[in-house]
Amino acid sequence: MATPLLEARALHKTYVLGGETVRAVDGVSLSIDRGEFVAIMGASGSGKSTFMNMIGCLDVPTSGQMILDGIDTGSLSSDEMAIIRNRKIGFVFQQFNLLNRTTALDNVAVPLIYAGLSTVDRRTKAKAKLTELGLGERLDHTPAKLSGGQQQRVAIARALVTEPLMLLADEPTGALDTQTSADIMGIFQRLNEGGITVILVTHEPDIAEYAQRRILFRDGKVIEDAAVTNRRKAA
Amino acid sequence: MGRVSAMVSGWAVNVSIALTALRTNLMRSILTTLGVMIGVLAVVLAVAVGSGAKVSVMESINTLGSNMAIIFPQPESEGGRRTETRGRLTERDARALEKQLSGIVGIAPQLRATVQLVVQGRNASTSALGITPGYGVVSNITSDVGRFISDADVRTGARVIVLGQTVATTLFGEFEAVGQSVRVNRIPFTVIGILESKGSSFGQDNDDVALIPISTVRQRLATGSNLQGPDDLHVLFVGFEDGVNLPAAKKEMTEILRNRYRVPANDISPFTIRTTEEFMEESSKVTGIFQGVLVAIASISLLVGGIGIMNIMLVSVTERTREIGLRMALGARRRDIRNQFLVEAAVLCMIGGAIGLTLAIGVAALFESMADFPAPIGLGTSIMAILFSAGIGLSFGGYPAIRASRLSPIEALRSE
Numbered sequence: 001m002a003t004p005l006l007e008a009r010a011l012h013k014t015y016v017l018g019g020e021t022v023r024a025v026d027g028v029s030l031s032i033d034r035g036e037f038v039a040i041m042g043a044s045g046s047g048k049s050t051f052m053n054m055i056g057c058l059d060v061p062t063s064g065q066m067i068l069d070g071i072d073t074g075s076l077s078s079d080e081m082a083i084i085r086n087r088k089i090g091f092v093f094q095q096f097n098l099l100n101r102t103t104a105l106d107n108v109a110v111p112l113i114y115a116g117l118s119t120v121d122r123r124t125k126a127k128a129k130l131t132e133l134g135l136g137e138r139l140d141h142t143p144a145k146l147s148g149g150q151q152q153r154v155a156i157a158r159a160l161v162t163e164p165l166m167l168l169a170d171e172p173t174g175a176l177d178t179q180t181s182a183d184i185m186g187i188f189q190r191l192n193e194g195g196i197t198v199i200l201v202t203h204e205p206d207i208a209e210y211a212q213r214r215i216l217f218r219d220g221k222v223i224e225d226a227a228v229t230n231r232r233k234a235a
Numbered sequence: 236m237g238r239v240s241a242m243v244s245g246w247a248v249n250v251s252i253a254l255t256a257l258r259t260n261l262m263r264s265i266l267t268t269l270g271v272m273i274g275v276l277a278v279v280l281a282v283a284v285g286s287g288a289k290v291s292v293m294e295s296i297n298t299l300g301s302n303m304a305i306i307f308p309q310p311e312s313e314g315g316r317r318t319e320t321r322g323r324l325t326e327r328d329a330r331a332l333e334k335q336l337s338g339i340v341g342i343a344p345q346l347r348a349t350v351q352l353v354v355q356g357r358n359a360s361t362s363a364l365g366i367t368p369g370y371g372v373v374s375n376i377t378s379d380v381g382r383f384i385s386d387a388d389v390r391t392g393a394r395v396i397v398l399g400q401t402v403a404t405t406l407f408g409e410f411e412a413v414g415q416s417v418r419v420n421r422i423p424f425t426v427i428g429i430l431e432s433k434g435s436s437f438g439q440d441n442d443d444v445a446l447i448p449i450s451t452v453r454q455r456l457a458t459g460s461n462l463q464g465p466d467d468l469h470v471l472f473v474g475f476e477d478g479v480n481l482p483a484a485k486k487e488m489t490e491i492l493r494n495r496y497r498v499p500a501n502d503i504s505p506f507t508i509r510t511t512e513e514f515m516e517e518s519s520k521v522t523g524i525f526q527g528v529l530v531a532i533a534s535i536s537l538l539v540g541g542i543g544i545m546n547i548m549l550v551s552v553t554e555r556t557r558e559i560g561l562r563m564a565l566g567a568r569r570r571d572i573r574n575q576f577l578v579e580a581a582v583l584c585m586i587g588g589a590i591g592l593t594l595a596i597g598v599a600a601l602f603e604s605m606a607d608f609p610a611p612i613g614l615g616t617s618i619m620a621i622l623f624s625a626g627i628g629l630s631f632g633g634y635p636a637i638r639a640s641r642l643s644p645i646e647a648l649r650s651e
Contacts, residue, residue, distance in 0.1 A: 005458065023564075037514065053645050056564070057409050058563075058564060058644045058645050059645055069260075078568070078569055079569070079570075081570045082563065082566055082568040082569075082571075083566065083568070085563075085564060085565070086565065086566020087566070091564050093561075093648075097557070097561045097648075099558065099561075101258075102253055102255070102261060110565055111565040111566050113248050113567075114562075114565060114568070114571055115565035115566065119247070146570060156564070162566070174645075178332050
């Protein structure tokens with residue numbers, strides 16, 4: 001079998017907070033293959049967010065290794081991490097994190113600025129992605145003029161525009177109603193069927209059921225890692 | 236080529252991000268840029284006023300006559316050393332210099348006397364210059380009305396007088412002066428001409444003067460005490476053709492005079508020779524210092540403006556921490572974030588600088604038209620002002636920009 005997309009080996013992350021050492025991630029070893037749809041679950045403080053930050057190349061482990069597409073992230077400079085975030089990872093956030101006074105098109109084009117593309121190329125690609133996500137008619141809308149679901153779709157387009165290896169979604173439905181949440185999960189499933197790896201961080205069990213595999217964190221450790229048996233399928 | 240165009244578009248993106256950010260906080264941007272605007276206004280005006288002072292000093296010197304030397308029969312008091320030798324300067328010296336020097340356009344021996352002029356109860360006290368027609372040539376002055384002093388006047392010691400405009404107005408008001416009689420120290424003279432106006436320089440009225448033939452001054456108005464012989468002079472003007480090397484001419488004149496008076500080589504010369512070139516150099520030194528002081532004072536306001544920029548950029552970085560975190564997550568490197576904020580500070584400063592420069596040009600034009608004071612703002616000054624504003628933005632925006640670039644992406648993303 002090919003190398004896994006990411007592999008955590010005895011991963012630890014400790015913080016010193018108010019004089020106390022906090023073991024946010026305490027010896028995690030697991031691997032995720034290309035094309036998987038994984039839900040990472042756990043209560044707040046379980047270490048799932050810290051783990052996600054390390055997958056997303058936003059943070060480096062205190063000890064152990066995080067190997068992403070064959071690269072050990074522990075040895076990277078901040079510039080190299082930025083390049084990996086730009087080329088290999090697409091982030092989707094709970095609060096969408098769109099730039100307020102900026103149109104949908106320009107929001108989607110932001111990662112391409114840092115990829116060094118020309119204005120014309122940026123616009124072409126951003127437009128294509130937005131159209132793919134059904135927002136072809138709303139290119140010039142600012143976030144204020146879009147619904148929550150539309151904003152999250154803009155954010156997904158932004159995450160996809162650099163053609164990354166994986167989507168890293170942190171509570172992507174946390175700010176959405178049930179129906180819209182289902183729509184968004186449907187988009188993730190469709191994208192996953194198209195080949196992209198999706199890693200979803202959530203604390204909602206029914207949202208996790210859209211994934212193929214569920215990893216449960218508690219106190220910095222993985223306490224359960226199993227396939228989702230009653231997998232939901234978005235309409 | 237692709238890299239270059241990507242780089243250019245990268246900077247263009249930064250400018251457009253900056254403009255969006257500045258527009259978002261329009262009032263704040265305006266108030267902040269006001270500081271830079273006032274600073275640039277002050278500095279540009281200081282430069283302009285300084286240049287104006289230079290120009291007007293140069294013009295004043297030019298009214299003396301453009302290329303000449305002035306010889307006084309007094310030793311230079313350089314270095315505190317003084318000779319007991321009182322210099323003498325005679326009409327024979329003048330003729331000798333005229334004969335031996337090359338490139339001369341004229342020579343103007345001069346005697347000076349303070350005189351009282353009286354016309355029907357009106358009187359004026361002024362300095363009378365005893366001159367030859369050469370004075371007109373060397374000083375580039377002639378009569379506006381009537382005629383100038385002639386060789387015949389000098390030869391015969393005629394009791395004729397040419398009045399400066401100030402003196403003429405004091406004595407005759409609106410009435411025709413030429414042909415009238417005026418008593419000079421109680422001796423009756425005839426007014427033969429009125430000088431063209433030479434304005435004023437260094438706060439001195441150049442028209443408060445009267446010209447009389449040198450021989451007449453010597454015979455009738457002589458102020459004896461410091462004259463040692465019958466053809467002694469107070470001052471000698473030597474006018475040179477354009478392009479004559481004045482320092483060399485000065486050396487030559489010193490040599491000639493030293494030889495005539497047999498001054499030993501290591502003695503201090505009993506003559507002082509000053510050239511217009513030296514006047515210009517000294518004046519430009521003085522006006523240069525004047526300009527420097529003005530600009531230094533004005534720079535303080537620019538410094539204050541710069542501090543305002545730094546302050547507001549720090550606020551902006553704090554407010555946009557989440558945006559910085561997002562950009563980092565999307566692949567911005569530290570230098571991308573740094574450049575974004577540097578460009579924002581530079582754009583803010585350049586807008587202020589451009590407005591300040593425009594205002595300065597307006598104020599300078601007002602100076603020129605209302606106070607008749609030249610305050611030139613050249614293209615060089617303008618370009619400097621804009622570049623300088625950008626520099627202020629880059630230097631005062633530097634710290635906030637670097638601070639922004641050092642933020643941790645996780646913490647930045649988490650901030651509210």
